[in-house]
Amino acid sequence: MACFFNPTTVKNKNSKQTRNKIPWPTKDAMQQVYEKNLWGSGESDFYSGEGSHKLEIVVPYIRAIKAFLRSFDKPISMCDLGCGDFNVGKELVKYTENYIAVDIVPELIERNKEKFKASNLEFQTLDIANNKLPTSECAMLRQVLQHLSNDEVKRVAEKLDNYTYVIITEHLPKGNFQPNINIISGQGTRLKKHSGISLLAPPFNLRVKEEKVLLSLEDEHGIIVTTLYRFK
Ligand SMILES: C[S@@+](CC[C@H](N)C(=O)[O-])C[C@H]1O[C@@H](n2cnc3c(N)ncnc32)[C@H](O)[C@@H]1O
Numbered sequence: 001m002a003c004f005f006n007p008t009t010v011k012n013k014n015s016k017q018t019r020n021k022i023p024w025p026t027k028d029a030m031q032q033v034y035e036k037n038l039w040g041s042g043e044s045d046f047y048s049g050e051g052s053h054k055l056e057i058v059v060p061y062i063r064a065i066k067a068f069l070r071s072f073d074k075p076i077s078m079c080d081l082g083c084g085d086f087n088v089g090k091e092l093v094k095y096t097e098n099y100i101a102v103d104i105v106p107e108l109i110e111r112n113k114e115k116f117k118a119s120n121l122e123f124q125t126l127d128i129a130n131n132k133l134p135t136s137e138c139a140m141l142r143q144v145l146q147h148l149s150n151d152e153v154k155r156v157a158e159k160l161d162n163y164t165y166v167i168i169t170e171h172l173p174k175g176n177f178q179p180n181i182n183i184i185s186g187q188g189t190r191l192k193k194h195s196g197i198s199l200l201a202p203p204f205n206l207r208v209k210e211e212k213v214l215l216s217l218e219d220e221h222g223i224i225v226t227t228l229y230r231f232k
Helices: 026-035 055-069 106-115 150-157
Strands: 002-011 017-024 077-081 098-103 121-125 138-142 165-172 210-218 223-230
Touching (some): 055 210, 055 223, 106 121
Parallel strands (some): 077 098, 077 138, 098 121, 138 165
Antiparallel strands (some): 002 017, 165 223, 210 223
């Protein structure tokens, strides 16, 4: 569940004006992000934010993931959990055997189905916290968990050991920080609380066979870190 501020103010017992937090399902929160361009707007109708479009962020990421995918003798299958506007994913499809891209926003998935077509590409509307995840050898979650509450991150994390490889990209604060401070799911991230996701730390305590940082990019807000986890 996500919480958004209800713009209508209500009077409390002492007749003081106060803002009321109304819980929203994460799907509604993410739909609102796209409808109101809360991650900015580009030339496209749906816009997943600077992290999905700025060349200095996207190009090194694609290079790193392409190198990982090409390190196998035979192409592997991928699922892209929280694929967004697919500006990044579209560059990776050709290096995979099969690519399943999912997102919680149905209108975005319908638009992606129209816009991006390949014989090995499939789109699905799915809530990764609450639905069964697609099967594949590798899963990628690029700047998705950073927008979710700890409760939802935990529900996703519990399913990740079904994959051999998981590639996670998260926006983290520079320097030392307390990981996994809880947030309400939605547009924002833990950066505003000087925190970021670490799946190996409590309360997630993910156990992995191997962990390798593939890419670290500094920007004005923090560091965007891409980590490869091996589970099998
Ligand atoms: C910041 S965007 C990143 C998009 C893409 N991964 C990229 O890097 O370009 C985060 C995406 O995660 C999706 N998302 C958030 N919660 C989700 C959930 N529970 N299930 C599936 N998708 C979700 C949002 O709708 C949004 O499209």
